[in-house]
Amino acid sequence: MTAALRAESITRTFSGRAGEVHAVREVSLEVRPGELLVVTGPSGAGKTTLLNLLGGLDRPDAGRVHLGELELSALDETALAEVRRDRLGYIFQSFGLIPVLSAAENVSVPLRLQRVEPAERDERVAEALRLVGLAEHAAQRPYELSGGQQQRVGIARALVARPHLLLADEPTGQLDSGTAAQVMDLIGELVHEHGVAAVVTTHDPSLVKRADQLLELHDGVGTPRPAPGLSAPGPTDR
Numbered sequence: 001m002t003a004a005l006r007a008e009s010i011t012r013t014f015s016g017r018a019g020e021v022h023a024v025r026e027v028s029l030e031v032r033p034g035e036l037l038v039v040t041g042p043s044g045a046g047k048t049t050l051l052n053l054l055g056g057l058d059r060p061d062a063g064r065v066h067l068g069e070l071e072l073s074a075l076d077e078t079a080l081a082e083v084r085r086d087r088l089g090y091i092f093q094s095f096g097l098i099p100v101l102s103a104a105e106n107v108s109v110p111l112r113l114q115r116v117e118p119a120e121r122d123e124r125v126a127e128a129l130r131l132v133g134l135a136e137h138a139a140q141r142p143y144e145l146s147g148g149q150q151q152r153v154g155i156a157r158a159l160v161a162r163p164h165l166l167l168a169d170e171p172t173g174q175l176d177s178g179t180a181a182q183v184m185d186l187i188g189e190l191v192h193e194h195g196v197a198a199v200v201t202t203h204d205p206s207l208v209k210r211a212d213q214l215l216e217l218h219d220g221v222g223t224p225r226p227a228p229g230l231s232a233p234g235p236t237d238r
Contacts, residue, residue, distance in 0.1 A: 002032075002068065003030045003031060003032050003066070003068075003197075004031055004032055004033050004035075004067070004068060004164055004165055004197035005029075005030070005031040005054060005065075005066070005067055005165050005197055005199070006029070006030045006031075006065075006066040007027060007028055007029050007030075007053070007054060007063065007064070007065050007066075008028055008063050008064045008065075008066075009026045009027070009028050009062065009063040009064075010024060010026070010027050010028070010050075010053055010060040010062070010063035010064070010065060011024055011025055011026055011027075011060055011061050011062040011063055012024040012046075012049055012053060012058065012060055012061055012220075013061055022219070022220045023046045023049040023220050024046045024049050024050050024053060024060070024220045024222075025046075025219075025220040025221050026062075026063070026221075027050060027063075027215075027217075027220075027221070027222040028063075028222075029199075029213075029215060029222070031165075031197040031198070031199060031213070032197060033164075033195045033196065033197050034191060034192055034195045034196070034197070035191070035197055035198070035212045035213060036187070036188055036191045036192070036198045036200065036210060036211055036212050036213070037197075037198065037199045037200070037211065037212065037213040037214075037215060038200050038201075038202060038207065038208050038210070038211035038213070038214055038215070039051075039199060039200070039201045039202070039214075039215045039216075039217060039222075040201075040202060040203065040208060040214065040215070040216050040217070040225075041203065041216055041217035041218055042203060042218070043203065045217040045218055045219065045220070046217050046219070046220040047169070047170075047201035047203075047217055048169055048201065049220075050201075050217065050222075051167050051169050051199065051201060053065060054165075054167060054199060055084065055088055055090065055165075055167045056072045056075075056080045056083060056084055056088070057084075059073055060073055067083065067087060067088075067164065067165060068087075068164060070083060085110070085113055085114065085161075086114065086161065087163055087164045087165065088163050088164070088165050088166075088167065089110075089157075089158030089159055089161060089163035089165070089166045089167070089196075090158055090166075090167050090168075090169075091151075091154050091155055091158045091166065091167070091168035091169070091171045091187075092154060092168075092169060092171070093169055093170040093171060093172075093173040093174060094174070095142070095147075095150045095151055095153070095154050095174075096154060097142040097150055097153055097154065097157075098142075099141065099142055099143065100141070101141065102138065102139050102140060102141055103129065103134060103137050103138050103139070103140055103141070103142075103145065103153045103156075104125050104126075104129065104138040104139065106142070106153055106157055107125045107128050107129060107153060107156045107157045107160050108121055108122075108125045108160070109157060110157060110160055110161040111124060111125070111160060111161060114161065124160050125138075125156075125160060126138070127160075128156035128157075128159050128160040129153075129156050131156065131159065131190065132152040132153070132155050132156045132159075132186060133152065133186075134149060134152050134153065134156065137149060146179075147174055147175050147176075147179065148175055148179035148182060148183060151171060151172070151174075151175060151179075151183050152183070152186065154171075155171075155183070155186065155187065155190070159190060159194075159196070163196065164196070164197065165196070165197050165198070165199070166187075166190075166191065166196050166197070166198040166199075167198070167199050167200075168187065168198065168199070168200040168201070169201050170201055170202060170203070171183060171184075171187070171200065171202075172184060172202065172207065173202075180207065181207070184200075184202075184207045184210050185210065187200065187210070188210040208227075208228065209228045211227045211228065212227055213227055214226070214227050
């Protein structure tokens with residue numbers, strides 16, 4: 001099966017008054033459709049920078065990122081924006097919902113950007129909300145929902161455009177442990193049942209049991225670890 005996402009020795013360095021910071025150092029990985037890669041590591045390890053590189057929000061100083069047959073690092077800004085709009089889904093720790101919009105309206109935003117016809121848009125929004133168990137909350141605004149429900153809206157919004165790759169940066173960071181487990185179970189279920197490739201960052205070791213692959217980051221260096229129930233690590237980072 002062709003990889004949905006492949007990174008080859010990607011490196012990102014930032015320069016500041018204190019000198020150079022090597023945020024990501026020669027990290028390689030490969031994720032196939034229906035696989036969940038969980039990236040662990042302490043704060044400051046480079047997890048968010050890695051996600052930004054994988055999602056085309058930033059460009060590596062060295063190495064390449066491929067989304068299917070496309071090399072993201074070779075695309076101009078216009079083409080890259082189209083790829084992010086049409087083939088990527090993002091889930092944010094802070095939920096990222098628009099307060100004045102209902103749950104359904106928040107979920108519909110990616111489809112409006114794609115100019116999907118209203119009838120199809122409504123159908124896909126309703127389907128996405130059903131998938132995350134919020135069909136009865138479509139008309140509610142974010143402030144009327146719990147933190148777990150708001151994150152589920154964020155997941156529905158990420159999935160409604162039927163992305164090839166789902167990226168989630170600490171998606172349970174603002175949730176209690178019980179709700180966090182439910183959200184990660186939901187992400188794992190959606191990935192495995194709908195064939196989406198996903199990369200999720202977390203510093204919570206209790207969440208890694210949902211992973212098909214594990215990558216541990218320390219000071220920007222990635223080390224593959226065996227996923228639960230597997231005897232061998234995934235792709236190496238070199």
